Amino acid sequence: MIPNSYKHTPVLLQEVLEYLQPKVGEVFIDATLGGGGYTEALLGAVASTGKVLSLDLDIDAIRAFKLKPQTSNLKPVLVQGNFKDIASIAQANGFSKVNGVVADIGLSSYELDDAGRGISFKHDEPLDMRFDASVANPTAADLLAFKSEVELTKLFTEYGEERYSRSIARNIVRKRTEEAVTRTTQLVDIITNSLPRAVRHKAQDSCRRIFQALRIAVNGELENLRQFLPDALGLLAPGGRLVVVVFHSLEDRIVKQFFVQAATGCVCPANFPHCVCGKTPQVQILTRRPVSAGEAELAQNSRSRPAKLRAVLKL
Ligand SMILES: C[S@@+](CC[C@H](N)C(=O)[O-])C[C@H]1O[C@@H](n2cnc3c(N)ncnc32)[C@H](O)[C@@H]1O
Known part of the structure; x- marks a missing residue:
């Protein structure tokens, strides 16, 4: 800080x-x-x-x-x-x-560029995203660890209006059986690899939408x-x-x-x-x-x- x-x-x-x-x-x-x-x-x-x-x-x-x-x-x-x-x-x-x-x-x-809370997908940081870290509310990493595939799909669709919400949610749930998804770079990789090859050059747009959806959910x-x-x-x-x-x-x-x-x-x-x-x-x-x-x-x-x-x- x-x-x-x-x-x-x-x-x-x-x-x-x-x-x-x-x-x-x-x-x-x-x-x-x-x-x-x-x-x-x-x-x-x-x-x-x-x-x-x-x-x-x-x-x-x-x-x-x-x-x-x-x-x-x-x-x-x-x-x-x-x-x-x-x-x-x-x-x-x-x-x-x-x-x-x-x-x-x-x-x-x-908060986006310097706070080190993983709000931007452009920096390698822990996936926290809380505006107020003094309260013990769940972080973005917690949501990725505990929400079901259906809940994650809903979150990405409603708050991010992301077209590929389902496959991104499915791949998060798959990945977390191997290792916890706790850093922005891990999530960026999952999002990018969840997109059809033909739209991967637009992966930044999907990352922006998914990160935004998580931030909205984390902070209510x-x-x-x-x-x-x-x-x-x-x-x-x-x-x-x-x-x-x-x-x-x-x-x-x-x-x-x-x-x-x-x-x-x-x-x-x-x-x-x-x-x-x-x-x-x-x-x-x-x-x-x-x-x-x-x-x-x-x-x-x-x-x-x-x-x-x-x-x-x-x-
Ligand atoms: C876009 S900035 C405000 C910029 C400000 N108008 C200025 O002129 O610099 C939004 C601010 O709202 C704060 N914020 C977000 N949600 C809040 C909430 N529920 N209650 C109070 N502050 C909040 C963020 O921490 C951030 O500092």
Whole structure:
């Protein structure tokens, strides 16, 4: 762990600020500190009379931020925690009825390239993949050791949308009878050898999808997001804004469906003379379509390509 080598270029930063509209004296929560790009911009905007609470599951992000030269006189309240617990974390730190919450769901460049946790298939590392190694949750190697062939196939299909999930799962189960699959290079070999010869030149795409699927499962990423969204909305003052940036189509679907449902009013059948469901819209959707990185950002940072931003205003 080398927190002072922590690196991450914030994605869609200008767009995040455009949708959050932070002003002097306001109160914000950055649910995913990472390299601190959003947090620093929020601290600058709310100035000394505002407040910012920033969390990250990864203690390295918190440590690295504390070591960084500060760009603002205001310090954020820093908490190592899971954004699925945002309601209790906010309450414990005196944050309620905030002006905005932002979450940049995914992983930092540090976690991908330097943390040594086997998140990238490009480095020979142990297959850990946990964002928070302080809890005794199963690692990626544990999932490969204990899940059945059927369970692995399902995991790779649902979270990785990988066409060759079945043969990859079958070969993992076969390989583990000879030796434990604990390193990224072993998994890359299994994936590559599971593909038909004609598509082996595209093995990197399959590796990316399988590694992503394992990471999502290890960290419970979709469950975290599902739990986070309603609680983040609950923390907003009327007129407050929730901005979410995602990098995966499954996450984007969860955010989109949640926002549509929160923006929907009465759901009574059209032939009812008056409303009996009592449902009123909680939010106004600010992004009819997801916002993506523009050409200038893409030229600077190719990792911004899959990013999609959606935002709502609390009514
Ligand atoms: C893409 S980075 C955030 C980058 C940040 N916006 C910036 O400007 O540098 C995503 C961060 O979210 C963290 N993270 C992932 N899942 C989390 C969770 N459930 N709760 C809190 N943080 C989480 C990761 O550890 C990572 O540091």
